[in-house]
Amino acid sequence: MNRPVSVALSQSVPELPTGTDWSYEVKLDGHRMIMWRTDDGVRLQARSGRDVTAAWGDLALASHHLPAGTVLDGEAVITTENGRISFEAAQARAASSPTRAHRLATQRPAHYIAFDALQLPSGDVRPRPYSERRAALLNLLAELPANTPIQAVSATTDHDTALTWHTTLHSQGVEGIVAKRATSPYRAGHTGAWQKIRHAExxxxxxxxxxxxxxxxxxxxxxxxxxxxxxxxxxxxxxxxxxxxxxxxxxxxxxxxxxxxxxxxxxxxxxxxxxxxxxxxxxxxxxxx
CATH class of the missing domain: 2.40.50 (OB fold (Dihydrolipoamide Acetyltransferase, E2P))
Known part of the structure; x- marks a missing residue:
């Protein structure tokens, strides 16, 4: 897989889809990031394709725990003292020089919330169904040290639970809910396979x-x-x-x-x-x- 990689995007919808073939994930208010663990190191990529490794040195360090050949899609988030996810804090980090970013990291360490696997040491998994990629992601992250800041996004297949998350977690920095078809591959661009509802569109x-x-x-x-x-x-x-x-x-x-x-x-x-x-x-x- 060549860098930079194009990311999959979601389509805004007025309400969450229903059915047995959907999975629902919380949508966090952070910075979209592709995490590359290569044979010779680590690279962090923004949604635009820009290399942002220097601004997120704490996450780069943590991603060394991943096996070589791993590429993940997720969100870099920063929480405030009260535990709320702060987009402003993530934005400040992303816009900082390497020196200032290091200082901010010591004050408010970042977490990487992974919501998809693009590549595993076995190869490119983007053509595989979301349900298989999700299972592989959970198995991969289960092998990481307990204190790692790399975690899997919360997900459920229960529609009512997803709606409860949407209505109760906004104050914690949850933007909304993303619904993904269990059978869908990972495709860049806007597709009906990923749909989202947000609090503030x-x-x-x-x-x-x-x-x-x-x-x-x-x-x-x-x-x-x-x-x-x-x-x-x-x-x-x-x-x-x-x-x-x-x-x-x-x-x-x-x-x-x-x-x-x-x-x-x-x-x-x-x-x-x-x-x-x-x-x-x-x-x-x-x-x-």
Whole structure:
């Protein structure tokens, strides 16, 4: 299997599917990550394909316990003092320099929540059914030391249990539930084999420009799915740090439908915004795609 590898994605649905051929997993609010355990070391890959090993050194160290030839798909998460999973903490880690990331790791160690196996020492398992990949993942992780931060995601085949998780675990940083067909192989891209419901659904938006400077953007002008261009709320420092290198400013000024001035950009940048805000003047950017 060659790096980087494309990841499987899920389709948003209004309600969880029912039937005997579905399994349900909790969807955690962290950073999607592919964990590679090679013959000569470890590599951690972001959803975009970027190498993020340096930012997640604690997880890289832990993944040395995996047998060579293992490739896992999962989520890197960080919890706060009260035990809640914090996307903001994961975002700050992902945007940090190696030195700062090491310091953050000593304060708040990360956990890797694996939800699929792409490759085992025996070979590529992506064509195998999800039920077989899940069983192989559990067997693999059962051999790791008890204190390892690499764990399997919680899953159930009971629809009512999944709905209970969805309604009761939101305060702990659970975004929603992902349903996967037991017979489905692992395929990159959007397929009906993976379906999700989320508490706060997000939508894709194109960045039209920014306020502040290209090095330190304060807010983004985004083109929403309905075509309207609106100014976002002020960006968090970690998010601004991640977006800044992608901003290519144009010399002219432009204005949103609300009359807010911004500096337009030429490169196409996609971000996620909270879908519930797209009907109003205030838009919250949650992450860079």
């Amino acid at each position: 997000t939508a894709k938006a194109t960045v039209a420009g920014y306020t502040g400077t290209a090095r330190q953007p304060q807010a983004l002008a985004v083109r929403l799915p309905n075509g309207r261009i609106a100014l976002s709320q002020r960006l968090t420092t970690p998010l601004a740090t991640r977006i800044a290198p992608h901003l290519v400013p144009q010399p002219e000024r432009a204005y949103t439908q609300g009359g807010d001035a911004y500096t337009p950009v030429s490169a196409e940048i996609i971000v996620e915004v909270v879908a519930g805000t797209t009907r109003h003047a205030v838009v919250t950017v949650v992450r860079l795609r």
